[in-house]
Amino acid sequence: MLDLTYEAPKPKIIAGAREDWELVIGMEIHAQVSSESKLFSGASTGFGAEPNSHVSFVDAAMPGMLPVINEFCVEQAVRTGLGLKAEINLRSAFDRKNYFYPDLPQGYQISQLYHPIVGEGEVLVELGAGVARLVRVERIHLEQDAGKSIHDMDPANSFVDFNRTGVALMEIVSRPDIRSPEEAAAYVLKLRQILRYLGTCDGNMQNGNLRADVNVSVCRPGDYERFRESGDFSHLGTRCEIKNMNSMRFIQAAIDVEARRQIAILEDGGTVTQETRLYDPDKNETRSMRSKEEAQDYRYFPDPDLLPLEIEQGWVDDIAATMPELPDDKKARFMRDFGLTDYDANVLTAELDAAGFFEQVAKGRDGKQVANWVINELFGRLNKEGLSIDASPMTGAQLGGIIDLIASGDLSGKMAKDLFEIIWTEGGDPAEVAAARGMKQVTDTGAIEAAVDDIIAANPAQVEKAKANPKLAGWFVGQVIKATGGKASPQMVNEIVAAKLGL
Ligand code: ADP
Numbered sequence: 001m002l003d004l005t006y007e008a009p010k011p012k013i014i015a016g017a018r019e020d021w022e023l024v025i026g027m028e029i030h031a032q033v034s035s036e037s038k039l040f041s042g043a044s045t046g047f048g049a050e051p052n053s054h055v056s057f058v059d060a061a062m063p064g065m066l067p068v069i070n071e072f073c074v075e076q077a078v079r080t081g082l083g084l085k086a087e088i089n090l091r092s093a094f095d096r097k098n099y100f101y102p103d104l105p106q107g108y109q110i111s112q113l114y115h116p117i118v119g120e121g122e123v124l125v126e127l128g129a130g131v132a133r134l135v136r137v138e139r140i141h142l143e144q145d146a147g148k149s150i151h152d153m154d155p156a157n158s159f160v161d162f163n164r165t166g167v168a169l170m171e172i173v174s175r176p177d178i179r180s181p182e183e184a185a186a187y188v189l190k191l192r193q194i195l196r197y198l199g200t201c202d203g204n205m206q207n208g209n210l211r212a213d214v215n216v217s218v219c220r221p222g223d224y225e226r227f228r229e230s231g232d233f234s235h236l237g238t239r240c241e242i243k244n245m246n247s248m249r250f251i252q253a254a255i256d257v258e259a260r261r262q263i264a265i266l267e268d269g270g271t272v273t274q275e276t277r278l279y280d281p282d283k284n285e286t287r288s289m290r291s292k293e294e295a296q297d298y299r300y301f302p303d304p305d306l307l308p309l310e311i312e313q314g315w316v317d318d319i320a321a322t323m324p325e326l327p328d329d330k331k332a333r334f335m336r337d338f339g340l341t342d343y344d345a346n347v348l349t350a351e352l353d354a355a356g357f358f359e360q361v362a363k364g365r366d367g368k369q370v371a372n373w374v375i376n377e378l379f380g381r382l383n384k385e386g387l388s389i390d391a392s393p394m395t396g397a398q399l400g401g402i403i404d405l406i407a408s409g410d411l412s413g414k415m416a417k418d419l420f421e422i423i424w425t426e427g428g429d430p431a432e433v434a435a436a437r438g439m440k441q442v443t444d445t446g447a448i449e450a451a452v453d454d455i456i457a458a459n460p461a462q463v464e465k466a467k468a469n470p471k472l473a474g475w476f477v478g479q480v481i482k483a484t485g486g487k488a489s490p491q492m493v494n495e496i497v498a499a500k501l502g503l
Pocket residue numbers: 024025026027028173174175176177215216217233236237238239
């Protein structure tokens with residue numbers, strides 16, 4: 001766990017309102033379970049396949065077909081629960097949520113309304129060094145995804161693709177502990193990071209593998225704190241739910257514009273109606289989709305085709321024993337063992353691959369220096385070329401080799417950057433390439449002194465100027481380095497020039 005003392009950020013007050021209002025936000029995140037096959041059938045979950053090519057008789061809801069629970073999906077949900085430090089319910093149950101929609105052949109979605117597999121957990125959301133909020137997770141339940149209706153392929157007809165039908169989703173429901181658009185985005189990012197570390201959801205928002213329903217209400221300053229402990233938020237402002245958001249930017253914009261809409265209503269003496277809304281990014285507004293009054297009665301009832309899901313504590317313990325190190329722990333360890341700053345540790349633990357890369361290079365080397373090279377040079381270069389770390393043309397061993405040449409005094413920082421370029425484009429062993437190209441800084445005191453003496457003797461006027469203004473000593477340093485073909489150790493030249501000029 002991060003052994004840092006955190007300060008809670010101040011709740012966001014909406015600018016431009018006549019009165020003081022605070023935001024209250026709760027999120028329901030749908031995370032697609034990383035699994036080869038679906039929640040209740042053996043059909044593939046592969047993305048981007050020919051429409052309707054991954055549809056079993058169960059997914060198509062053929063009469064008489066029976067769902068069979070996919071043990072791996074259950075394991076993934078348990079793993080996720082453990083990753084969020086949540087209680088795991090050894091007994092959970094599946095319910096039918098009944099509604100009609102063309103992309104739902106069964107006429108109901110199998111979900112877990114009354115007895116979810118995962119109970120109370122938490123997510124630490126950091127908003128800067130030493131500033132964080134603990135967002136409580138209320139529950140995680142397993143449910144089926146629906147298919148996809150396609151309305152834009154033909155002017156007269158709609159089509160439906162059932163490939164996604166029955167794919168396992170984890171619905172991760174937060175308490176309304178999020179207090180600003182920035183926190184909402186940070187929460188999604190943190191949750192996604194944890195899921196990716198766990199390998200339980202790939203977090204790909206573009207493919208819709210992670211989508212958020214965002215509940216927004218506004219309240220008077222202090223009201224939220226009064227209800228936080230009791231867990232009863234029913235006395236807070238009426239909320240609206242913005243459905244199906246899959247972009248960090250839109251989530252933030254939607255919350256902001258929705259809060260302003262609610263405040264305008266309340267300040268005009270009106271009341272907010274609880275309803276489901278959709279965000280329109282083109283107009284930057286939310287629009288009513290359906291109000292609570294018109295909401296369908298889903299007629300939830302326990303699915304008679306499925307027995308209650310009973311799992312054993314021993315099985316949960318086995319999963320717990322294979323848990324990877326989680327982001328907060330990794331970050332704390334990087335700060336402690338490698339002396340990294342909060343910022344560097346955040347950057348280096350954002351993605352598991354990058355963290356692994358850093359750690360491989362940092363082992364036995366100066367962690368802070370390795371962090372600088374990985375973040376500034378390697379990530380900088382990868383970003384520029386649009387590459388991910390696993391496609392990096394430079395290996396950890398190569399980068400480590402370059403850093404070793406600096407540590408041994410063979411290369412100056414400038415030379416090391418040149419070598420980085422060469423290794424990046426041409427590959428090779430850094431020490432060998434440096435030797436073959438004669439890249440080695442001159443650290444021979446006598447040779448540097450002789451070069452300094454020559455420059456001083458040839459430039460008496462400059463010497464007088466530098467003595468009057470020590471900043472001008474840099475000119476000598478430059479001349480000496482140039483005279484040695486760029487090979488003199490800048491650090492040594494600096495020292496020797498200063499000594500010889502009597503600065
Ligand atoms: P329902 O039973 O109507 O689905 P829940 O209590 O399950 O409602 O809450 C759904 C989501 O709405 C949760 O993420 C919760 O945190 C959030 N929520 C509840 N009350 C509020 C509120 N006053 N403002 C914002 N979000 C809220």
